[in-house]
Amino acid sequence: MHDDEMTRRIAPLIPALRRYARALMKNPAMADDLVQDCLERAISRWHQHRVDGNTRTWMFTILHNLAVNNWQQARFRGVHVTIDDVGDAAFSHPPQQDENLHLQDVMAALEQLPDDQRSVVLLVSVEDLSYADAAKVLGVPVGTVMSRLSRGRERLHQILAGAANGTVENPHGPALRRVK
Amino acid sequence: MSDRPITEDDLHAYVDLALDAARHGEVERYLARHEDVAARVAGYRKDRDLLRNAFARVAEEPVPSRLNVDRMIAQRHASRYQVWQLAVAAMVMLVVGVAGGWSLHGQWGPPVAVVAAGPASGIAALASEAADSYAVYAPDSFRPVEMRADDSADFVRWASQRLSHPVRVPDLAPAGYRFMGGRIIATAHGPAAMLMYDDDKGVRLVMLTRPMEIDQNAPMTSSHRGDLGGYSWADKGLGYSVVAPLGDGLLHPLADEIRRQLGRDI
Numbered sequence: 001m002h003d004d005e006m007t008r009r010i011a012p013l014i015p016a017l018r019r020y021a022r023a024l025m026k027n028p029a030m031a032d033d034l035v036q037d038c039l040e041r042a043i044s045r046w047h048q049h050r051v052d053g054n055t056r057t058w059m060f061t062i063l064h065n066l067a068v069n070n071w072q073q074a075r076f077r078g079v080h081v082t083i084d085d086v087g088d089a090a091f092s093h094p095p096q097q098d099e100n101l102h103l104q105d106v107m108a109a110l111e112q113l114p115d116d117q118r119s120v121v122l123l124v125s126v127e128d129l130s131y132a133d134a135a136k137v138l139g140v141p142v143g144t145v146m147s148r149l150s151r152g153r154e155r156l157h158q159i160l161a162g163a164a165n166g167t168v169e170n171p172h173g174p175a176l177r178r179v180k
Numbered sequence: 181m182s183d184r185p186i187t188e189d190d191l192h193a194y195v196d197l198a199l200d201a202a203r204h205g206e207v208e209r210y211l212a213r214h215e216d217v218a219a220r221v222a223g224y225r226k227d228r229d230l231l232r233n234a235f236a237r238v239a240e241e242p243v244p245s246r247l248n249v250d251r252m253i254a255q256r257h258a259s260r261y262q263v264w265q266l267a268v269a270a271m272v273m274l275v276v277g278v279a280g281g282w283s284l285h286g287q288w289g290p291p292v293a294v295v296a297a298g299p300a301s302g303i304a305a306l307a308s309e310a311a312d313s314y315a316v317y318a319p320d321s322f323r324p325v326e327m328r329a330d331d332s333a334d335f336v337r338w339a340s341q342r343l344s345h346p347v348r349v350p351d352l353a354p355a356g357y358r359f360m361g362g363r364i365i366a367t368a369h370g371p372a373a374m375l376m377y378d379d380d381k382g383v384r385l386v387m388l389t390r391p392m393e394i395d396q397n398a399p400m401t402s403s404h405r406g407d408l409g410g411y412s413w414a415d416k417g418l419g420y421s422v423v424a425p426l427g428d429g430l431l432h433p434l435a436d437e438i439r440r441q442l443g444r445d446i
Contacts, residue, residue, distance in 0.1 A: 002322065003253050011249045015239035018247075022238045032244055043252055044321040048360075050330065106234040124196060125228045126235050131198070146189050153192065153224050160227055 006046050009055045010039065016056075016127055017063055023110060023122050024067045034070065038063040060129065060137045064119065071115065109159040117152030120145055125153075186210045191217070195224045256321065267316070302395035303419060307403040307412040309367045310388035310421035313374050314408060317363070318384040325361030325376050335362050339373035345391055345418055347373050350441040355434055357385055369393065385424035387438060392419040400435060402428060411435035415443060 017038060021031035041062050042049070049058055110118050116138070123134040124145075131149075135142045186207055193199045194207045211218040245251075300308055317324050327335040332349055339347040342364050349359055357377035365374050365388070372390035379385075392398075392414045400413040409431045412421035420442065422435045 003250075006253065007249050014243050014247055014249070015241075018241070018243070019235050019238040023235060032247065035247055039247060039249060039252055043249070043256060047322060047324060047328070103234045103237070106231060110231075122231070124192075125231050131193075146192065149192055150188050153195075153227065157220075157223050157227055160230065161223070 006043065010042060010059065013056055013059050014039070017059060020060065020122060020127055021063060021067065023107070023126065024119070025070070030070075034063065034066050037066050041066070054133065057129070057133045057136050060123070060127070060133075061139075064137050068115075105163055106160075109156060109163060112159050113152055113155055117148050117155065120148040121152040121156060124149055191221055192224070195221060195228060302392065303398045303401060303412045303414060303421075304403070305367075305369065306372075306388065306390065306392070306395075306414075306419040306421045307401075307410050307423075308405075309365075309372060309390075310374075310386060310410060310412070310423045311403070311405045311408055313365050313372075313388055314384075314386045314423045317374065317376065318386060324384070325374075326363035328361040329359045330361075332359065332361070339364060342371045343373055343389070343391060347389060348442055349375060350387070350438045352377055352385075352434065352437065355437060356380065357434070360384075383425065385422065385426075385434065388421045388423075390419055391417055395419065400439065402432070413439060415439070 014035065017035050018031065021034045021038075022028060025031040025034060038059065042059055049055065110122070113121065119138060120134060123129045123137060124131065129137065131142050131145050135145045138145065184206075190199065190203065190207050194204065194211075197204075199207065211221060327338070336347055336349060339362065349362075352359070356379045358379070360376045360378055362373055362375040364371050366372075367390060369390060369392075372388050375387045375389075377385045377387075395414050396417045398412075398414040398419070400411055403410040403412065407425045408423050409426055409428055410421055410423040411431060412419065413435075414420070420438065422431065422438055424431055424434070426434075
């Protein structure tokens with residue numbers, strides 16, 4: 001009964017958790033490692049989750065904190081993650097409508113945003129979190145979410161516009177990227 | 181129509197379709213009058229669609245089998261079951277040992293001195309009960325406590341009633357330990373209240389308290405069982421024992437802090 005409830009509330013969130021992790025980690029295997037950690041943590045700490053609490057916000061908070069830890073460790077170790085590590089399968093879909101930017105280009109653009117702006121843009125634009133829920137996930141006031149969203153969107157727009165016009169020096173990004 | 185000025189926040193909420201219908205209309209009318217802002221907002225919305233489309237594929241991929249929640253839960257059960265098996269085995273050995281000892285006592289020689297063979301009493305018994313409670317409940321990931329911290333007022337009322345003494349919940353948040361909740365446990369000396377705390381790294385700490393017949397007042401003494409450290413004392417007829425897998429250097433200040441808080445008159 002308890003387990004069914006847990007499965008019923010956690011399982012439907014997995015596709016969205018994978019999507020957010022993929023956007024943060026770039027490398028699909030590392031992204032799924034992160035989601036696996038997140039699920040294990042959620043299962044073992046289910047008792048800490050209030051019955052009437054928002055499971056989605058709770059799970060995104062766990063995942064986000066794990067990603068932040070991961071970045072910090074990677075910075076400490078000086079690990080470089082290249083966009084080339086990303087499997088081809090992720091990019092095999094045709095361009096959408098008149099868009100000629102692929103996931104790879106979008107990821108390269110996102111990567112140029114500061115971590116905190118990227119997270120807000122993704123949680124709000126892609127994951128459809130309310131501003132209040134995004135604030136909970138990131139552990140910051142709603143006002144901070146709004147200012148990061150504003151700066152993040154403006155910056156992303158400049159980057160994407162530059163990439164579409166071919167004015168960016170290397171639209172596919174350098175082989176070695178800044179450490180995440 | 182309200183006369184509130186259009187803000188940057190309104191523009192983003194407009195992009196995210198997060199405005200109520202009235203405000204949405206106001207922003208729309210504003211954008212109709214301001215081409216430059218309208219172009220910027222249209223750009224944000226286009227980027228938003230681009231992001232959503234680019235990542236839609238990821239959410240549609242079949243979920244890898246290593247992220248199967250049912251299997252992950254089953255694996256946890258399996259590992260917890262092994263712990264239970266060990267606990268049951270230990271219990272069986274204890275029963276066999278006691279029964280064997282008892283059957284021998286009538287057959288050979290004079291009865292064994294009760295004091296030597298009997299269970300620990302006073303503070304030593306309390307410390308041992310606290311370590312037992314830790315061993316059983318702290319590793320429990322599903323229901324380590326019977327009443328959660330959300331219901332701490334109910335827990336305090338219930339525990340105070342069962343112990344016939346006021347039970348208080350020390351606040352260890354400044355030391356980094358969050359109150360998780362508690363339960364009533366059975367001891368050879370009657371009911372005891374177990375309070376559980378944890379820190380942000382998942383280290384759990386248990387405090388056990390019950391009325392004392394022996395050692396009504398006792399200074400703080402330390403005890404160890406494996407990796408578990410413990411500090412126990414008694415004050416005005418109530419005994420307290422704090423156990424956690426921490427070194428004395430970390431646990432002793434916590435125990436002092438608990439004693440300080442509980443020593444205060446309400």
